[in-house]
Amino acid sequence: MQNKIQPNETLDCIGLSCPMPLLKTKKKIKKMKSGQILEILGSDPGSKNDLPAFAERAGHEYLGENEDDGFSRFFLKIK
Amino acid sequence: MKDVINLKVKWTCQKMKIFCEIIHNCYSKIFYENWPFWFAGVLIGIMSILTFTWERPWGVAGGLKNWGDSFFYMTGLYSQKPSSPFFTASSILTIGLLYGSFTSALMSKQFALRPSSIIETIKGILGGSTMGIGAAMAKGCNIGGFYSAISSMSLGGICMMIGLFFGANLGIRYLYWELDNIPSSPTKKIHNIKKKRKQFNFFQLQPFLGFIGLLLAFVSMWFYAQNAYTKIGGLLLFGILFGVILHRSRFCFVRFFRDPFMSGEANMVRAVSYSIIISLIGFAILKWTGLRGEMVFVTKTFWFGGLFGGAIFGFGMVIAGGCGSGSIWRAGEGHIKLILSTISFALTTSIVNKIIQSYPEIKKIMGVRVFLPEYITYGWSIFLIICIFCFCSLLFTWNERTEKFIIEM
Numbered sequence: 001m002q003n004k005i006q007p008n009e010t011l012d013c014i015g016l017s018c019p020m021p022l023l024k025t026k027k028k029i030k031k032m033k034s035g036q037i038l039e040i041l042g043s044d045p046g047s048k049n050d051l052p053a054f055a056e057r058a059g060h061e062y063l064g065e066n067e068d069d070g071f072s073r074f075f076l077k078i079k
Numbered sequence: 080m081k082d083v084i085n086l087k088v089k090w091t092c093q094k095m096k097i098f099c100e101i102i103h104n105c106y107s108k109i110f111y112e113n114w115p116f117w118f119a120g121v122l123i124g125i126m127s128i129l130t131f132t133w134e135r136p137w138g139v140a141g142g143l144k145n146w147g148d149s150f151f152y153m154t155g156l157y158s159q160k161p162s163s164p165f166f167t168a169s170s171i172l173t174i175g176l177l178y179g180s181f182t183s184a185l186m187s188k189q190f191a192l193r194p195s196s197i198i199e200t201i202k203g204i205l206g207g208s209t210m211g212i213g214a215a216m217a218k219g220c221n222i223g224g225f226y227s228a229i230s231s232m233s234l235g236g237i238c239m240m241i242g243l244f245f246g247a248n249l250g251i252r253y254l255y256w257e258l259d260n261i262p263s264s265p266t267k268k269i270h271n272i273k274k275k276r277k278q279f280n281f282f283q284l285q286p287f288l289g290f291i292g293l294l295l296a297f298v299s300m301w302f303y304a305q306n307a308y309t310k311i312g313g314l315l316l317f318g319i320l321f322g323v324i325l326h327r328s329r330f331c332f333v334r335f336f337r338d339p340f341m342s343g344e345a346n347m348v349r350a351v352s353y354s355i356i357i358s359l360i361g362f363a364i365l366k367w368t369g370l371r372g373e374m375v376f377v378t379k380t381f382w383f384g385g386l387f388g389g390a391i392f393g394f395g396m397v398i399a400g401g402c403g404s405g406s407i408w409r410a411g412e413g414h415i416k417l418i419l420s421t422i423s424f425a426l427t428t429s430i431v432n433k434i435i436q437s438y439p440e441i442k443k444i445m446g447v448r449v450f451l452p453e454y455i456t457y458g459w460s461i462f463l464i465i466c467i468f469c470f471c472s473l474l475f476t477w478n479e480r481t482e483k484f485i486i487e488m
Contacts, residue, residue: 015195016263017400017414018331019254019341027258027488045189045412046329049113054342070191 005063005075007039008032014043014071021047022054025076029060032078037063040074047074109327110187110286119328120350124357126324127230130317131365134310135168136231136376137321138223139403140214140428142173143421147211147429157433171311175318176404178296180411182319183326185289188282195416196263206399207406207420211427213392215435216445217242217385218378220392220403221332224385226351230358231376232366232460234449237467238385239392246393247336248486253398255488293319325408333396333405338475343482345475352468359464367457377450384445 011028013021021042032038040051048065051074055062063075130137148161164170184190195203210220217224217239225243228236296319303312324330334347365371380388396402399420401409406424409417435441451460478484 012263015193016199017193017195017409017416019337019397019400020199022342023254023258023488024263030488043191043193044414049329053344057342057344 005037005039007075008036010039010041012041013047014041016042017044018046018050022050025051025054029058029076029078034078036078038076038078040076041068041071042074043071048072051076106286110183114324114328116328116330116346116350117353119324119330120352120354121357122324123321123330124354124361126317126320127227127354127358128361128365130172130314131227131230131362131371131375133313133317135314136223136227136362137172137317138169138219138227138376139173139176139407140220140223140424141169142167142171142176143211143220143403143425144215144428144432145170146173147425147427150426151429166308166311168311168314171314172318172321173407175315175320176322176325176407177411178292178315179319179322180326180408181322182289182292182296183323184412185285185292187289187327188285190285190411190413191281192413193415195414198257198261198263199416200419202398203400203416203420204423206395206397207423208427209395210392210399210403210406210420211395211424211429212431213246213388213390213395214403214424214428215431216380216383216388217392218380218388218445219376221396222402222404223376224378224380224388224392226332226355226358227376228378228380229355229464230362232359232363232451232457232464233377233380234451235378235380235382235385235446237464238380238382238446239389242386242389242391243336243393243396246390246395247333247397248340248393249390250394250397251337251341251486253394255486258488321404322408322411325404326411331401331405333400333402336393337397339478339484340486343479343485345472345479348475349472352472356465356468359461363457363461366452373450373452374448377448379442379446379448381446381449388445 009028009032011024013024016024021040021044025040028038052062055076059079061077061079063077065075066073127137145161145164145167148157149164151157152160164174181190214220214224217235219225219228224239225236228239296315300312300315303309303315331347332351335351338344338347366373396405399406399417401417401420403424406417406420410421435445451463455463
């Protein structure tokens with residue numbers, strides 16, 4: 001299912017550790033429109049908890065994650 | 080007859096399959112799912128009491144100072160030989176923390192050498208150095224100077240707590256400034272490094288390596304006991320347990336000071352509060368009954384060393400992305416930034432400690448020891464500290480909804 005998601009924007013957070021992936025995500029979302037999909041690339045295992053938790057708190061829809069080679073892809077739909 | 084045997088074999092195989100499934104689910108729950116913060120907090124509180132009962136309170140920066148001292152002695156900068164890292168209580172706790180988080184990462188298939196961008200690397204080194212300075216002034220990091228110090232009813236620990244809030248606040252403001260003003264380094268290099276590992280699936284092998292690692296640890300403990308160093312062996316075990324607990328729950332003490340101003344979340348505030356209250360009660364019992372010395376971990380940090388050391392440390396830990404314990408468990412997971420942070424922390428704290436020790440005027444400025452029960456009795460000391468943490472929990476839980484304290488990006 002997740003392979004078919006076409007993101008409007010991609011944010012590269014590979015190599016960043018807590019709290020940078022979350023801060024960059026927040027900043028990126030501010031510039032995006034409602035309904036758009038953001039793809040976040042990250043290598044910090046902490047992001048697997050932080051990003052869904054952030055999405056829930058902020059009201060965005062967490063669409064899921066994909067494992068890639070050495071990093072993960074996270075998908076958020078902006079509220 | 081044959082049918083009966085066939086049936087029995089089938090039945091046994093089914094039972095074995097169910098048994099294997101249960102073992103697998105158990106392993107999954109421990110090593111693949113994250114432990115909840117409140118649960119880890121309670122475990123840490125209990126472990127803190129057990130460690131103090133065994134020998135001494137939990138600390139991290141003391142071990143790093145010993146490593147820094149050993150390095151500078153080996154390179155000839157220091158003339159005085161420090162105690163051996165493998166036979167010093169402070170050091171073995173930190174070795175255990177690192178080793179425990181490393182084996183935990185292996186058993187969770189989460190170990191990977193994770194390179195960071197140039198800016199992140201610089202932040203790791205500078206953050207670590209800053210923490211080294213703060214820890215020397217406050218005579219401990221988040222654990223020794225805050226967690227164990229407050230459990231020990233040292234007023235210096237409360238000073239550090241106040242300082243940490245200020246420092247973390249400044250750290251967040253810096254990070255926001257950096258997001259707006261410093262472009263992130265390209266990460267194409269990192270992608271290339273990742274591609275090389277495609278051939279061999281290292282991750283599947285990790286749990287077995289982790290298990291071997293744990294066995295080696297038990298063998299070490301046995302060796303220690305055989306050579307009349309049972310206490311050190313025990314501290315190694317406790318350090319390893321701390322490492323596993325912190326890693327599996329991704330417990331981050333920095334978040335106690337950072338989250339209320341950054342994301343608004345208060346679950347770490349609550350978890351650390353429960354934890355420290357449990358630890359406090361245990362420490363009070365040990366001290367009041369005379370089982371342990373009253374002045375243990377009551378350091379000469381009231382008030383300058385505690386307050387300003389805390390502020391400097393607080394800034395450094397937000398920049399580095401981990402405090403003393405946080406840097407080490409993330410180093411165990413393979414984050415290069417935090418490995419460098421730990422190294423610069425160790426080296427800096429060793430030097431700054433030497434400076435403070437060498438100049439009595441500076442040492443004096445850092446402060447005096449204040450053991451709260453000497454002034455307001457054990458009962459009121461415990462009550463006061465519990466009130467402080469209940470207040471923090473309530474205030475920041477209120478902040479979760481109202482978001483009044485969040486610093487705007």
